[in-house]
Amino acid sequence: MEKATFGAGCFWGVEEKFRRQPGVVATSVGYMGGHFQHPCYLDVLSRITGHAEVAQLDYDPTVVTYEALLELFWQIHDPTSLNRQGADRGEQYRSVIFCHTSQQQLAAAQSKQRLEALEKYANPIVTQIQPAFDYWLAEDYHQQYLAKKRQSVH
Secondary structure: OEEEEEEEOOHHHHHHHHHOOOOEEEEEEEEEOOOOOOOOHHHHHOOOOOOEEEEEEEEOOOOOOHHHHHHHHHHOOOOOOOOEEOOEEOHHHOEEEEEOOHHHHHHHHHHHHHHHHHOOOOOOOOOEEEEOOOOEEOOHHHOOHHHHHHHHHO
16 A cells, blocks of 8 residues: 545545545545644644645555546646635645655656646646655544535435
């Protein structure tokens, strides 16, 4: 198994999209990229921690490649929107790829360059590519939130 970590707006939707991807065997949501130890949701929401809301994946590279995960990442959000996705605003909603290996770093940079070369967007891509570091698991009620919400409706 390998790990991948992506920030693309509210982590509920990001996690849901990746959870459905064949080859992704586990997902969780949490916080990465900040300077605050053991942040909780309210800390991150207050914009004092510097963290992004992220989905972290465990995936089987014999079933799905990191490059395929990158393709999905680009499809599920607007990478030209600085510190926001839709109605969600703040640095915690930034577009960011946290890389766990140098191979991921290279693949992410090449993927971003290919997308930029396509000139698909009127605005520049603002997605950050950074090394992964401390990952703080979000509270239980955030984990697979959309799947739980669907189950409670039925």
